[in-house]
Amino acid sequence: MIYPHNFEQKIGFDQIRQLLKDKCLSTLGEERVTDMVFSEQFEAIDEQLNQITEFVRIIQEEDNFPDQYFFDVRPSLKRIRVEGMYLDEHELFDLRRSLETIRDIVRFLQKEDIEEESDTPYPSLKKLAGDIAVFPQLISKIDGILDKYGKVKDNASADLLKIRRELANTTSSISRSLNSILRNAQSEGYVDKDVTPTMRDGRLVIPVAPALKRKIKGIVHDESASGKTVFIEPAEVVEANNRIRELEAEERREIIRILTVFSDTLRPSIPDILQSYEFLAEIDFIRAKSYFAIQTNSIKPILQDTQLLDWTMAVHPLLQLSLAKHGKKVIPLDIELHKDQRILIISGPNAGGKSVCLKTVGLLQYMLQCGMLIPLHERSHAGLFGNIFIDIGDEQSIEDDLSTYSSHLTNMKVMIKNCNERSLILIDEFGGGTEPQIGGAIAEAVLERYNNRKTFGVITTHYQNLKHYADDHEGVVNGAMLYDRHLMQPLFQLQIGNPGSSFAVEIARKIGLPEDVIADASEIVGSEYINADKYLQDIVRDKRYWEGKRQTIRQREKHMEETIARYETEMEELRKSRKEILKQAKEDAERMLQESNAKIENTIRTIKEAQAEKEKTKQARQELADFRQSIEEQAAKDLEGKIARKMEKLKEKQERKKDKKKASPKTDTTVSVPKVEPISTGTLVKIKGQTSVGEVLEISGENAVVAFGSIKTNVKLDRLERSGAAPKKQEPQKSTFVSTQTHDSMYEKKLSFKQDLDVRGMRGDEALQAVTYFVDDAILVGMDRVRILHGTGTGILRSLIRQYLQTVSGVKRAADEHVQFGGAGITVVDLA
Template identity: 30%
Template sequence: MNEKVLDTLEYNKIKDQLAGFLTTDRGHEIVQNLQPSGDYAVVDQQLKETADGADIVRLAGEIPIPKLTEISPYMKRLKIENAALSGTELAHITKLLRAVKTVSQFFEDFKNEEVTLRTVPKTVAKLTLMPDITTRMVQSIDDDGRVLDSASSQLRAIRRTIEQTQSNIRTRMGKYLKGSESKYLSEPIITVRDERFVLPIRAEYKSHFGGIVHDQSASGQTLYVEPSNVVEMNNQLRRDQLAERTEQRRILAELTEMIRPYRQELLENMNLVGQLDFVNAKAKYAHQSGAVLPKISTENVVNLRHARHPLIAKEKVVPNDIKIGADYQTIIVTGPNTGGKTITIKTVGLLQLMGQSGLFITADEESQIGVFDDVFADIGDDQSIEANLSTFSSHMDNIIAIMKQLTDKSLVLLDELGAGTDPKEGAALAMAIIDAIHRSGCEMIATTHYPELKAFAYNRPGIINASMEFDVETLRPTYRLLLGIPGQSNALNIASRLGMPEQIVQQAKSFTDSENQDINNMIAELTSQTKRAHDEADELATELSEATKLHADLQKRFDQYQNQKDRLQEHAREQANEIVEKAKHNADKIIADLHRKQRQVGKTTVKENELIDAKGALNQLEVAPSLKRNKVLKKEKAKHNFKAGDEVLVKSYGQQGTLIRQEKNGLWDIQLGILKMQIEEADLEKVGKQAQPKAKYQTHVSRTRSTGMSPTLDLRGHRYEEAMYELDRYVDSALLAGYPTITIIHGKGTGALRKGVTDYLKRNSRVKSFGYSAPNAGGDGSTVVQFK
């Protein structure tokens, strides 16, 4: 791809925005070297990679990649025998090793998600895990490059000795800070000079105090003196500190030797993590800008739906539908300036460059791009004082260079073609250039304000007119592209609406060519018809969207009704069967009693067949009960005919509340005491306004057993706002259920969720205490909460 078009279309600004989402030095290097590709397979692969990143961002937030410094300079030093790395350098390598482990575990967990990734798992599979080396490095070096006590038992012992010696020195010197000796001090503090503990002594008491002078103040009034009774202790401290440094150097050398054989693996890991960082950035940039995955045409058919310029704020830019490459290969956009022609062709070019770089494009779903071997653009005023070129000469120089390089697989964008010279000659030259480029078979979009090109486009196969809509009523451009309609001159109409005397306007019209007047009238009519068609299409689209939404809502409610109906009928049938079973039991008792009495009195008072018929009729009530007029069923239906203001029982909590409203998702907002919650309709039962839950449902044990809630809330994969909402709702539910303790799993990741959970728990007055789980139960990836 030629460098000039990247500057012309401001491609580097897209890269700058993309770089804002990176966390690694290698990721920045990848973005810096990013270029559009003209290879279909490469573009397809890169877009699939971005689609994987978008799925990960949607489902899990993002790939957990920390800020990583480039390690390639350290790896070069490792080629030198006996060269040792510093603590800071080893800390950067440790961060990489830890990141590789975290990323590998992240993708292992991601296998449980609902989507199958296309290309990213292949990158992850190339990562080299070094568990033993990672463990050793993590135990030895902290993030700031300091050697940890756990690096060796000898270092730990030396540091404990140093701490003890320092404590003894401070204890002994502390006696000088109080009592009669304190009057010799400039101020009652213990300080350090030349790595030895000293006291600030007034200069006039030097001979009285004694000791070794190590320094003095700028005024000479204060001497920093090491008391005689701590000299040997300071000497011992110094010896221990030297031993500590020697042991630290030994450990750093040992760690360096440990990783020296793995230079290539570490470099490859750095490259792979940088590539995953790039995937993260592409996905997050697409999410922020509202970009979508485009289709790719092997025939270079471009179909951009509601395309918008990515560098203009979404709320300000006017989206346009742009098609080229199928029925026509050349678009000539005519009409006056300030109508948005330049932005439109820049949008097409920049979206093509983004798509061919593996980035999502700012357009609607189902948009399609081509894969051009090169994109050429001549846009703007390239007047060059140094080269003594006018605007016209500069444009011609660019166009000549473009015509020498283009192929039938190229895309050419020309702005204000033929401008800067005599109008008639400029128009003629513009037509000749368009004809020549069109014959090459490439695709081209050219803008011009020459009216001669309107008829030229109309008479050429494969070329179509277009214009930017202009609202004569408001005297403002709408920035909407109208394909198939040439631009019209609005100078006389605008002058008239601005108050130009009608006599002058009419005289001006008499000076214009009648043919041009007819063309303008025709264009005005076409524009009016097209605008009406667009407005009607927009109105129909809105109505269709509303109808679709209504249909979906009705379907959802119908499905809920069907599910509830079947459940209610089954429940009513069970209750009816219970009544019948009870009646059968009583009937059996009566019949048995009658038989007993018959045997006692020795005579038959009731015929046997009558008894059998009566029992059979009772049995039929259980096999096929008629529920159409069943009072039990009617009563159950009445319990579930909800409306705002009804008093209801939340069955899962055993609590009574008041319905507020039903949300679009089917859930009911309900006020439970001081709490407001969203509950599924199936979990509600209407009760009388004076009804109260029985006491047995209020006990701690009953609520805990009836809820069916898990004592653990897993927030991993949730966005921050969603997670905080779920946490608030869950804690309310746990309090209602009577749980004394719950566990909240927030993961480690970037720490944002963990901090949000901690802040929320600090604010909640019902929380007695909380802290991280035990190391074998998740560590700082989960928090255990105890309620009051």
Template identity: 30%
Template sequence: MKSLFDQQTAQDLEFETVRSMLAEVCYQDSARSRMQCLMPCLRKDDAVRALDQAHELLHVREVESGFPRLEFEELHMEIQRLGILGTPLDLEGFVRLIDASRLVNDLIEFFKTRDHLYPELNALVNQAYFTKEIIAPIEKVLDARLQVKDDASPELAKIRQDLKSRRREINRNFEKVLKRLTKDGFLAETVEAYINDRRVLSVLSNYKRQIPGNALGTSKTGAFTYIEPRENMALNNELEMLLDDERNEIRRIFLALTNEIRTHLPLIEIYQSTLTEFDFINAKVRVALKMDALKPIIADDILIELIDAYHPLLLLANKEAGMKTLPQSLYLDKFCRMMVISGPNAGGKSITLKTVGLLQIMVQCGLLVPCDPSSKFGWFQNILSDIGDNQSIANQLSTYSYRLKRMKYFLDVSNKRTLLLLDEFGTGSDPELGGALAEVFFETLYNCKSFGVITTHYANIKMKAARLRNAVNASMLFNSESLEPLFQLSVGQPGSSFTFEVAQINGIDQALIEDAKTRLSANKVELDGLIAVLQKEKSEVEERNLAAIESKKEADSAKEEYEALSDHFEQRLQRQQDVIEKNNKDLTNGKRMTQFINSYRLKGSNKKMLEEVKKFIAVEKSKLVTKKEQAKTKQIAKNVPSRSTVKKKQQQPKSPPKPILVGSTVRMLNGNQDGQVSEIKGKEATVLFGNFKTKVKLIDIEVV
């Protein structure tokens, strides 16, 4: 099935910026070119695999040590030359091959012992196999400095030995001439130079005819003449011939080595594709680390559940500026698939809409996204947008004409797997006429079972959303006093545009505002005023709830601290009392034993006194045992539940509860509003209470 995602949507939702950001951090041109053309996957399984790969590599980067660096030079030229018989690779080509082979071997070794942790990356790298059959023959030819070894062949060894001999002889002759001419004062301050790889003398031009040799050039000013000493002329010619022999022998060696490596061409092609894929995935991870992105849940159903989600580009921009970014949360599924967001401008409506669209596109491209890991994304066939002022000068279209053409396209292709992102829906024409047409479009798109996030100022669109079963109104919260935006989405009721309130705060004369009100229908003013009041009240309730939650947290914390201190002082007091009691007891027992000793000294040993001592010891021992038993009993008593608690646990329901199924009408155990179960997963159910959707535990609801 063909997927629809056009260039205009990529531009509207700033996905092009995300692609450019990813392309910038690719090491290779191949990965960079592929990233610049990144589009949502046609198949859901492909996107899931791409997400798993990025998730695994992100974990490697954050947790593992010893992971190889993924920087390497591409092998396209080497692959091309290996495909042509008789064409040798050059030195740089062999170096690139040996680097690539070592890197792939290192990756194979790394994932070999971690295949259970990173199955997708292990499968990717195992397209190749561990071998040194590419490295070994190259290492026979190249040394540790990646230069051709002297013993790469017997012929090369002989040539290089002759080269060393000629160079020694040339240098010996040169030093003799240099010493003599320096003494004669014929040389410039810089006594020597190199011309055409030959060592020459820098002779003052006045004396050049007095020096036997070959003049190879002069300085820019003509003050110096560069002369090759006559003693070295023949030797330098021999040296050049030996250098030619060396180059020819190295080419022969490289050709033989290339023929040996050519048998591994299929593996080298896998090296290129595997390392390009790792570079591609690594770029995703490098950007994900910047924006704290991760892998969300890919749902089987068609839905979007954003939990603490951020607009990626806004998050990065605010991070760089040292500013805080507020997350957004929303839920769309087949029971609530159209969300109409209203409210004044600059409140965050468009950013919320773009966040939904951009994150959905990124997920379907296999990119990690900045949100809570429990966020869920379904799979859409079409992702389409209409955002901003898109005049078409080339086709001589006004903004409204362009939007009408765009809307016709949406009406033609929309279905239950379409996600629509429509900003400032209905604008561009007469408010009354344009609003009526927009309402018809909205209802038609709704009847196509499409999903959508729509922003608007039109009251009729808000009212239509309130009447449709699977649509919901939402608004961006504002401070009830200053009307400053809080950048928080509130689902359940439309938002007022605060037209007159904003005008008043900005100093517009009250008489002008009142005059404007008289020009509107009473119902319109009353409706907008009612919405404004409701929104202010809701904002106040939200603020009070937040304050109450904070107060409860502080109270609970203070209570815990007090109880901890109380227990501490109680234990400390008890220890002090135990010490005093023990000291008193020791003192009493000591006095008693002193009496026994004195009596023994005066009267000597007698049976009656011994009986008294034994009796005294037995009594004290009995007291000690009794005290231990009392402490043990006290500890057991602490762990025994109270009678009321036991009684409560023993209470059984008079009849078994009815099973909770999808479609059941249910009620919260502590509430009185009926709702309908739309989904059950595990021990939780999703319940619709009117236009509100919430997740509750099964044990907290009952069938009515």
């Protein structure tokens, strides 16, 4: 149960509906938004939230979801249930495209997730698409009737093909006859030389001057706007033109017959097709809710099938969107209601955010139970309620004879009658609108009824007795909207645990109320009340201070844990680096010893070859053994020194770059550098970092002239290096460079270019300037053919344009348009 009837308007959900409708692609989704209702079914709500969450992933991670054609053809399908009715070409084309979209969506949702090795990455949406028919044969039949532009094909039936061929032949015959009549008239001087047949009311006619209209036998169909030209249908082609009209009527009847036959075959499948469109409507609905969730940073909280509010960083979505336009952010709300803390009494200063807090709870809970994601932190928990009641705003009604307090009492009566342990009540300014003492007493009595019925609720008030009630009774808890006493401004933060002060004295003093008035008011209310209010402010202030301290300690502890973990990681990396240094140093020492052994053996072999005496040989061996021992000792000392130095350097790097992973320093080894011959004239070289090989032609100081193929360039010597390879013959490269920006600009220009130019009514110089720009642009964007509309008239404009086109090198041919499409009134220009 939702109370009252204008509940959605009070919490702002009517605006949410409109925002969702704006994101729908068709009336299919808009109807679902209109029909969206509050639910308390846990499984249904959980499934809806899962569907939206999965679709949000599709929007953010996929780029090929098929949402091109969402057409609502349900009214057309319902109309053709009657025998003899048929879908017209446009309706059939919309049916074909939307059926294709349904088919593609079903395939998309039923695809397997190869990366995750699971059946589908979107299980809830796949379940939604599980038994939806996709009608591939129906799509194929429509493809046999319509072309890609949605027009009936010539070969849709044999009769239609025959009719259209005869229509084309008759039109061609008329054109030939008219041209013959026109040439005779031109030779007799009845018609100007540059006049061509034109079309009027679907009939081919000849333009003639009014004074000469009786020279050509026929029917006058029309005259030009200026009255200087009449359009005559020669008698010789009247019958042929009549035949064209007959053929056009036959063509239309055949098209209707084809569409009627198809509609007859479609009729038995209409119930299944309508079911598929319900699926398309649901996808449009889910898509709209997903885009709204992304816009408001909404998520699915941890949903529980119980009565619970445990929200962290909850945000009012409409307030969030409104403030975002001005570059501001909403202060989030933390609120918790559970079995032991069911009713929250919020107090605090006026304009401190109490009503916003109340509306946030009502709107987000209603959105959630309408199957929408809500803006809060992902660690939040949310439950479900069977009833939601709200009493907010002034419900005065002259028609119903209700005062403000009467309307509040009416709402209290309904809530007391219907609330239970599954209800959520939201009351603003509880007990207000009447004399404070009796109003507060009635409010406390009603609050006791709510508490006894285990009802959940959020209530705002200024009454002290309600604050005391919350302190003295289980299930009810105080909350305060915080206020900065020094800056004298609200903080819009909710703190649960203590009541809030109204800060009436402070606000009055800030506004500038005389000090004697404030003193008299304080004396009237009594020092005990003023002191109690002051103590309450101090408690709130101290609690806020210690809460800040606790947060600071938590942050420092977290920072300390992160620092310890980072140092442990760095020490582990240090130990690994030390092992690698030792290993590398040992390998270097071993290599040095092997080289020494080779030298020793070589010395001994030399001694043997010299046939030295045994004693001298023995002495040489001893000397070499001493030499080997000295090398080993020196290597050990060097190794120890190198390790110490490397470790010291590594520690310094760790200090300088705490958060970056260091590469292990390599052991210093001596590398012999081969002697590099200087670069001279005739040397094959290449620029460092490049592969092109050139030949040095001349050296002047620190610069050299190098030939890379046919190109000579001046390069500094220190940028060159010798190359043993001969220069490769390079293909000539284009010197023109087109930037990406220019390329994109040309592409956009080509897309927006119109192939027809209308210069009718212009003066000669204006028309030539327009044609010049038009032809230049056409050549620039690569058009093959364009048309210039200049009209027939006296023919001067046509002659000027033709003369100019003959001078343009990019124009291959300029000729009259086909008589059926404008004749001499249009010049067709073929471009090179």
